[in-house]
Amino acid sequence: MDIRDLKKQADLSYDVAVAKSNALEKALSRQQFAYCGHLFMANAETICLVKTLKELQQSSFYILDVNQNPVEIKDPQEFLDLLVKRNQETLNTYSNLYSELQKKF
Amino acid sequence: MTQGVLLFCFDTPEVKYHRVLERCVGLIQKNLKLEITVVTNIETFKRMKPMGMINYKLITNETGNKLLGKPWYQTERYMAYELSPYDTTLLLDIDYFCYTDNLLQLMETDQDFLIHDKAYDIVLGKQGLEFERDSMIPILWATVIVFKKTNYCKNIFELVKYIKQYWPYFCELYKLSFKNFRNDYAFSIAINHVNGYRMPNFLPGKLPTLTRTAEVLGFTDNGLIYRYQNTIGQLENQDVHVLNKELVNV
Numbered sequence: 001m002d003i004r005d006l007k008k009q010a011d012l013s014y015d016v017a018v019a020k021s022n023a024l025e026k027a028l029s030r031q032q033f034a035y036c037g038h039l040f041m042a043n044a045e046t047i048c049l050v051k052t053l054k055e056l057q058q059s060s061f062y063i064l065d066v067n068q069n070p071v072e073i074k075d076p077q078e079f080l081d082l083l084v085k086r087n088q089e090t091l092n093t094y095s096n097l098y099s100e101l102q103k104k105f
Numbered sequence: 106m107t108q109g110v111l112l113f114c115f116d117t118p119e120v121k122y123h124r125v126l127e128r129c130v131g132l133i134q135k136n137l138k139l140e141i142t143v144v145t146n147i148e149t150f151k152r153m154k155p156m157g158m159i160n161y162k163l164i165t166n167e168t169g170n171k172l173l174g175k176p177w178y179q180t181e182r183y184m185a186y187e188l189s190p191y192d193t194t195l196l197l198d199i200d201y202f203c204y205t206d207n208l209l210q211l212m213e214t215d216q217d218f219l220i221h222d223k224a225y226d227i228v229l230g231k232q233g234l235e236f237e238r239d240s241m242i243p244i245l246w247a248t249v250i251v252f253k254k255t256n257y258c259k260n261i262f263e264l265v266k267y268i269k270q271y272w273p274y275f276c277e278l279y280k281l282s283f284k285n286f287r288n289d290y291a292f293s294i295a296i297n298h299v300n301g302y303r304m305p306n307f308l309p310g311k312l313p314t315l316t317r318t319a320e321v322l323g324f325t326d327n328g329l330i331y332r333y334q335n336t337i338g339q340l341e342n343q344d345v346h347v348l349n350k351e352l353v354n355v
Contacts, residue, residue, distance in 0.1 A: 015336055018230035025225050026343045029207055029310045037215030039309050067216070067306040093342075 016101050023097040027090040035079060036072075038065035042086035050080050108212050109140035109191040114199050115166045115178035116149040122199060123153045124353045128324070129199045130156045136203045139195065139212075144181065144188055162188050170286050180269060182247065182288045186254075186262035196250040201346045204328055208249065208344070216306050217255045220292065221246040225311035227345065228319045228333045232311055240290060241280045242297055246312045247288040248346050257299070264295035314346045321352040 031042040040046055046063075053061045054076040062070050073079050110133055114126040126143065133141055134157065142160040145153075150163060167180050185196050193212055197203075211219060222245050224234050252258040268275050268291045275281070281290055296305055315321070319333045328341040 011335075018228075019338070021230035022227055022340075022343075025227075025311065025313065029313065029344070030205070032207065032210055032309045034210045034213035037213070039210070039214055039216075041309060066309040069306070 012104065016104055019101055020098065023094055023101070026097075027094040030090040030093070031086060032066075033082070033086050035082065036074075038069060038071045039067070040065055040083070042083045042090070044087075047080070047083050047087060050076060050083060054080060106192045107140075107190070108193045108195075109142060109189070110137065110195045110197055111142050111144065111185055111189045111191070112197055112199050113144045113179065113181060113185075114149060115146055115181075116152060117176040117178055119175050120350050121152070121353050123149050125350075126199045127154060127156060129197070129202060130159065132203045133197075136206050137195075137209055139209075140191070142188070142190060144184070160190065164188075172285060177285070179288060180286050183262050183266040183269060183291075185250075186252070186259055189252075189254075191254075193251065193253050196247075196252065198248045198346065200348070200350075200352070201248050201344065202329070203344050204340070204342055205344055211249075211251045211308065214251070216251070217253050217257045218261060218296075219251040219306060219308045220296070221249060221310075221312040222304075222307040223311040224314050224346075227313055227315050227338075227340070228331075229316075234314060234316065240282070240293070242293055244289055245293040245296060245307075246346075247292045248312055249308065250292070251308070261292070261295050261299050264298055265291045268294050312346055313344055314348060315340075317348045320349060321347060321355050323355055 028041075032039060033042055049063060050073070053063070058076070060072055060074045061076070062072050065071050112126060112129065114122050116122050130141060130143070133139065140160070142162060144162045144164060146166050147163055150161060164181065164184070166178050168176065168178060170177050170180050182196075185194065189196075195208060195212060222243065223232060224246055225232055226234055265288075269286055272286050275294055276284055279290070279294060283290060315331060319331045322330045322332050322337070325341070328339060328343065329345065330337065330339050332338075
């Protein structure tokens with residue numbers, strides 16, 4: 001392999017990796033949202049926990065916010081809907097950015 | 106319950122910070138739509154262009170503090186508690202550009218005081234900035250602070266004032282390598298004390314930062330373009346804290 005091609009490939013890979021990292025960070029910052037006066041991340045962990053507790057047919061339950069403070073969730077369906085909506089909004093944007101990055105190779 | 110943004114802006118002989126303020130205010134008006142109060146001095150105020158419905162508080166600021174050998178007037182941040190007219194205040198650095206409405210979420214919490222404990226280097230695509238290890242205590246980032254008018258917050262700001270007054274002593278005590286007054290360290294120390302040397306509540310996520318090594322080439326409607334070494338990068342719909350003060354000339 002030509003050393004110039006190799007350097008070009010390495011530079012491109014680095015730039016794409018940084019851009020991907022920034023796109024992910026942008027998505028994660030968008031996943032922060034407030035509910036019942038507390039902050040949560042609309043990520044897979046929160047969604048799975050809320051869905052699991054809701055499926056156990058609990059009308060209300062307690063979870064921890066991002067700073068490990070307890071919060072009573074009185075309307076699990078409303079909370080779950082907001083979590084999923086926010087999560088998919090951010091991942092949709094991330095997916096579009098990721099697709100653009102893949103085209104650079 | 107009133108909510109609003111509080112900004113501090115003082116021109117120095119070398120940097121026309123009011124130009125940065127004008128850009129910052131425009132983005133807040135567009136994306137956050139919160140009431141804004143600007144703390145400034147009369148000289149800087151006279152240079153500002155009309156920016157719509159803005160509250161101004163004119164003070165006489167201290168001079169003499171420096172950053173990288175150049176004048177840097179930012180030692181009045183401890184006054185934010187008494188100067189803020191809001192129940193919940195978003196205290197922002199003027200070089201933090203809100204290209205999203207993400208910060209609005211932070212205004213809806215019950216927490217008294219929130220601050221970032223992590224920063225993200227956009228240029229290198231990784232968590233952490235180079236100088237954050239230059240002290241005995243973890244550095245907090247005073248760029249974005251949300252606080253309410255409570256006794257807890259009042260104590261934090263009064264302690265920042267005290268720390269500022271005896272800055273050389275606290276530099277020695279906490280082994281700070283940054284000898285000029287810096288709000289990040291002052292708030293880190295104050296919060297450390299007020300919380301009984303335990304971790305308080307932090308803002309989730311990381312402070313997105315464009316470091317000094319990156320040069321801002323231009324601004325678009327929803328972001329900015331920067332150059333780092335041989336790479337041109339573009340940020341869109343993403344909040345960013347820009348450290349390179351040359352952006353006033355863009």
